Amino acid sequence: MKIDLNKTLIASLTVGISLCNLSCTNDDDMDMPDNGDIASLFVSSNTSGMISIMDFTDPSNVSTSTTASAGADADGIYYDAEDDEIIQLVRSNNSLNVYGDFKASLMNSGISISLGLNTMGDFVSGREIAVYNDMVVVAESPVEANGNQSSFYVYQTTSSGFSLMNTYRVDFALWGIHIEGNTLYAIVDKDSDLAVFNNFFANADGMINPSKRVTIEGLVRTHGLTYSMEDDLMVLTDIGDAGSDSDGGLTLITDFSNKLNATSNGGMISSSQQARIEGSNTSLGNPVDVAYSEDSQMIFVAERANGGGKILAFNYFTSNGNPSPTFSQSVEGASAVYYYED
Template identity: 75%
Template sequence: MKTIAKTILRTTLIALPTLGFYSCDNDEEMDMPENEVASLFVSSNTSGMITILDFASMDGIGSSTVASAGADADGIYYDEEEDQIIQLVRSDNSLNVYSDIMAAKMDDGLSASLELSGTGGFVSGREIAVMNDMVIVAESPVEANGNQSSLYVYQKNANGFSLQNTYQVDFALWGIHIEGNTLYAIVDKTADLAVFNNFMANTDGMITPDKRVTIEGLGRTHGLTYSMEDDLMVLTDIGEASSDSDGGLVIITDFTSTLSSTSDGGTISMNDQARIEGSNTMLGNPVDVAYSEDSKMIFVAERANGGGKVLVYDYFSSNGNPSPAYNWDVAGASAVYYYED
C-alpha cells in the first residue's frame, strides 16, 4: 500500500472586489440560489490559483482566490464536513488538501492552510471523484505511463492519502463522476460514456465497463456531472480541440431509464437530449461542468475561449444557441465543483 506523505504549508486567501466583467443579459430571469452558502470552486492549469465564486450574496456575485500547490491543476472538490478543498495538481502529480476555506472567506486576514500534499501513483491525472474519504483519480494515457489510462483509488486520512486500488482501462480517460457505487467515465477522443457498476468492488488490474454507450451528435466529450435528485446527466462537447467556438452542452433527462433502455454498445439518440451550441454560447472547449439542483444553473469551465472562462447557463430543455447568463474570465479554467447549503 502506497501512502502519500503529509506536509503542512501555509497559503493566503485573497479577497477580491465583486467582479464587474460578467454578462447580465438574463439577470432578471435567472433563479439565483437562496442558500447561505453557494460557491463554485475553479481550478486553473495556467495561473496557479484556485478561484472561488460566491453566489449566495444578495449584493452581487463575489470572488476570492487562493494559491494552488502548482500552476497546472485540474480536478477539484469541496468537502463541506471538513471545510477542505481537494485538488489534483498536474505540475507534480499530487493530491492536495486546503483547509479552513469557508472560515478564510469570512475573514480577509485569515490564511487557508495547505494541509496535506504529496505525490505517488499517477503521472497524468485529469479529474477526481470523491466518495466519503475515498478519492478516485482518472489518469490519461501519456508516454510516461506507457500510454495506459488508469483509475487510482486513494483513502484520505490524517497522514495523507493511501493508495488502495489501481485499475487499468482500455480507453483514454478524462472526466469521471461517482454516484453511490456507480462510476461514470468519459471515453476521451470519442462521444462515448462508460459506466462501471459496483466500482469499489473491483480488484486491481484491468477492468471493463458494464456498459458503454455513444451520445449521438457529440464530437468529443470531456466533462460530465450527474444529479441523482433530478435524474439528469450533463455532458460537454469540446468539438475540435483546436477550435474555440465549436463547443456544446448536452442534457439528458430521465437518465436512468434512458441508459437502461440503451444496450451496451448502443446509442443515446438526439431525441433523448437537449443541446446548446453556437456563437452566442461562447462554448469552445468546455472541459468540465457542474450543476445546481436548487437553482438549476449549469456551470462550465471553458478552456479555449479567451484563454479561460467560467460560463453559467440557465437550465434548458430544448436545443438552442443562448448566451450565458453570466461569464467570467478565469485564466486556464480547467475544472469546476459547485457546493450549496
C-alpha cells in the first residue's frame, strides 16, 4: 500500500558543524583535497545525538568532524553523493531524516549542514537502512510495540519527504541489511544465519520469505554486514554474547557469490570457506555494523560495547587471527557506519 506522506512534518533547522580534535593528529581543520575527492566514514550514535564524519583520504592522518543529529538515539546512516545528502534513521522519534550540503560544509567550515527533511516513519523499532536509487529500505527489529514482528519498510524519496511504497513482514528478527541492485541481504538476528532476497522490490505487501537462508558456521550472533560486488566479498560481524565487551569477531567470505550459489537453502557455509579475526588484540566486543573500502580494502567497524563505543579499522585479511586494528578512535555510542569514496 502506498501512503503519501506529503502532510508529514518537514522541518528546517540549522545544525552547526563543529570541527574537533578527535583524530590521531592535531589538525584544526578538515579540508577537502583540491581535487574534491572524498573518502569519508559516516557514523551514527545511539547515545550522543551526534553524527561523526571521519576523513580517511589519508589513512595516516584521519580527521573527524561532528554535527548534531535529529535525535540522541540514531542508527542506520547513508550518504547520497548525487544529491550531497546524508540520510539517517533516528530511533528517538522513529523518523527518517535528510541533511543537506555535506561536502560544502566540509570544504567551508562556515557553512552548516541543514536538516531539510524530518519525516515520521511507520516503524517503531528501525535498525538499519539500505538505499538503492530513490528507494530507502528500513529494517525493523521485533519489540513489544510492534507485536514482536520484524518488517521491511520500503520508501521512495521525493522532494518533500518519503512515501511508503511497501511493507514486508518476515518470520525472523532483523538487524543489518545490505542491498545490491534488486538483491537484499539481511542478518538473521539472534542467530548465525544470513537471508537473501532476490527480486526484493517485486514482492507484494505482506509476509515474504527469503530466496535462500544459509548458516555461517562459527558465528554466534550476527548484527552487521556489507557486500562488495566488485571484490565479491561478504563481511559479517559477530557480537557473540551481547553482555560481553570482548568476545566479538569479524568474518570475511571471499568469492562469496560462488560459495552462496553452491550452498543449498538451509545449508551452511563452513569455517574453512571463511577468514575470521577475534581476540583480545582486536578490541571487538559488540561490533554492530561494518563498512568496506574497495580502494584501500580497509574494513571499518562500529564497535558498540568496548569502551562505550569505538570506530575500528582493519586491513583486509585472508586467514584467521587476532590482529590489532590499524585505526581505533572512541566514538560514544557508535551504532552504524557508512563509507563513501570517490
